[in-house]
Amino acid sequence: xxxATLQAQLPNFxxxxxxxxxxxxxxxxxxxxPRYHQYFSANELTLAEMADDLTAHPTGVAADQKQxxxxxxAHKLVAVLDVLNQYPEQDFMFVGLLMVNSAxxxxxxxxxxxxxxxxxxxxxxxxxxxxxxxxxxxxxxxFWEKLGFEDGDQLFLPLADNxxxxxxxxxxxxx
Numbered sequence: 497x498x499x500a501t502l503q504a505q506l507p508n509f510x511x512x513x514x515x516x517x518x519x520x521x522x523x524x525x526x527x528x529x530p531r532y533h534q535y536f537s538a539n540e541l542t543l544a545e546m547a548d549d550l551t552a553h554p555t556g557v558a559a560d561q562k563q564x565x566x567x568x569x570a571h572k573l574v575a576v577l578d579v580l581n582q583y584p585e586q587d588f589m590f591v592g593l594l595m596v597n598s599a600x601x602x603x604x605x606x607x608x609x610x611x612x613x614x615x616x617x618x619x620x621x622x623x624x625x626x627x628x629x630x631x632x633x634x635x636x637x638x639f640w641e642k643l644g645f646e647d648g649d650q651l652f653l654p655l656a657d658n659x660x661x662x663x664x665x666x667x668x669x670x671x
Contacts, residue, residue, distance in 0.1 A: 497581055497589070497620045502565065505612035505619075510568040514576065518566060519546040521573045528598040535630050535661060549578070549593070557583055562592075567609060574600045575609055584626065589617055591627040610643050614670055623670050628653075631662040644668050 503511050514522060523546045526533060533541055553562045561582055567575040578592035591613075596606045617625060629636045631650060648665035655661055 497563065497579070497616060497622070499565070501619050502612065502616040505615045506567070506609065508569075509574075509609075510571070512566050512568070514550060514564040514566045516547055516550060518573075519543050519550070521566070522546045522549065522576060525573050525576055525595060525597050529595055532595065532630075535633070536655060537657075553580065554583070567605075569600075573597070575605055577609060577613065579613075581622075585624075587621060587623045589613075589622045589625050591625060606639065607643060614643075614668070618670050625668045625670065626665060628663040628665050631664045637664075640666050 499511060499513060503509075520543070523541060523543060526541055526546070526549075550564050551559070551562075553559060557580060561580050563579050563581065565577045565579070566573050567577070575594070575596045577594050580590040580592060582588065583590045591610075594606060594610065596609075614625065617623075625645070627640070627645070628651065629640060637647075645666040645668040648667055650662055650664050652660040653663055
């Protein structure tokens with residue numbers, strides 16, 4: 497998706513593609529949401545993990561299919577959106593992460609961003625958004641359901657400590 501297409505749908509935000517130069521700002525944002533990281537690891541977040549968050553993508557997916565958008569208000573990073581274009585199918589977009597700084601949560605920031613993303617996706621010939629969410633996180637489930645996403649299959653992600661995490665796919669067909 498083109499940055500300009502997303503920016504046109506969300507003119508109240510300054511949006512930029514995040515790079516490795518933005519690791520510290522991304523770390524601060526993710527540290528404002530410690531509960532999310534605890535699902536994946538008991539260790540503290542590191543800059544190395546931020547570098548991985550900015551660059552990692554599934555096997556078989558080209559690096560240029562991944563985009564990490566930063567959303568700024570008054571020059572402060574208030575949200576991050578990680579997407580994979582044309583994944584898992586040609587006219588799909590996979591939302592790898594939407595995280596809003598804790599100070600901006602429950603203030604419609606996330607809903608506004610996803611509503612803008614859906615409009616930008618339609619302008620980019622994307623007809624379906626898909627994501628996985630941590631199954632145990634019922635608040636996140638309610639957030640996505642409010643935006644018209646529906647539960648799909650439950651999967652288990654392997655974790656670094658040989659554990660596994662239950663996640664549920666969610667899909668929203670765009671019309």
